């Protein structure tokens with residue numbers, strides 16, 4: 001859905017992106033993370049076509065963003081880290097303006113204004129001037145403007161900054177709904193615990209280079225709890241060790257097994273299953289229970305975003321690769 005190739009971006013006296021290449025699959029939610037100044041906003045601005053790279057290309061839904069920005073914008077929504085609203089316009093006017101600028105007819109625009117206002121809990125504010133809204137409400141109007149034309153891709157730069165815990169939680173719910181509707185999201189944020197709730201992938205950047213990019217679940221292959229690319233791993237927490245391990249695990253691959261963190265009798269097992277096979281998850285649990293397992297917890301194993309981020313911070317930047325791509 002998003003393809004970036006060999007992107008180099010220079011600001012006066014400073015190279016912000018050093019030949020970044022990546023692909024983001026449709027339907028994923030990617031956490032874009034990295035220290036201050038890493039190049040996250042620059043990358044998002046290049047994907048939207050707001051920043052012209054020195055070299056390289058970006059494509060969204062197969063459209064070259066630098067060559068055909070207008071057409072590409074029909075497929076994407078963008079929330080800038082410092083967004084502005086028309087202060088004297090009402091919420092309805094702002095949303096309608098955004099809809100019509102994306103080419104929607106007056107009738108369709110008005111229908112979308114009401115649908116988006118409902119989705120973002122703004123229906124009661126439609127007649128209010130945006131200058132009279134709270135920070136969280138303004139943020140929701142800005143997000144509403146970004147999704148008014150039902151884009152396939154939504155790029156959000158620090159969408160939760162300045163929001164209270166309740167507003168942040170409803171934002172997480174909204175992002176999950178949008179993903180369920182088939183949207184592809186890229187969310188830049190420093191609040192990793194929240195990103196972890198709804199992101200399927202991590203894209204970590206440091207000093208203008210990608211240090212990690214991949215899925216957050218255990219099916220990410222080597223390093224992801226021992227899963228092969230075609231597998232996912234279930235984490236099973238037991239109240240006591242398995243009484244009949246041979247029968248309980250027959251036909252499954254045991255990836256790992258440890259005592260629980262509490263140091264008592266609890267045990268943790270990691271068991272590989274074919275990816276995408278929902279029936280296998282049910283059958284495994286039934287087989288465990290049938291063989292006397294006292295199951296306390298049963299969930300897809302997942303490397304936390306915090307862990308992945310920490311690993312990516314510790315990964316050395318390859319000086320050789322850096323040297324080869326330094327100046328074109």
Ligand SMILES: Nc1ncnc2c1ncn2[C@@H]1O[C@H](COP(=O)(O)OP(=O)(O)OP(=O)(O)O)[C@@H](O)[C@H]1O
Nearest residue numbers: 011012014016034035036037038039040041042043
């Ligand atoms: N307009 C500009 N002129 C000069 N340098 C810039 C400009 N915009 C960004 N930079 C520099 O480019 C680098 C990347 O900036 P960018 O805003 O993309 O980082 P970021 O990862 O989004 O940071 P943050 O987490 O602080 O928002 C930084 O070193 C920044 O100082």
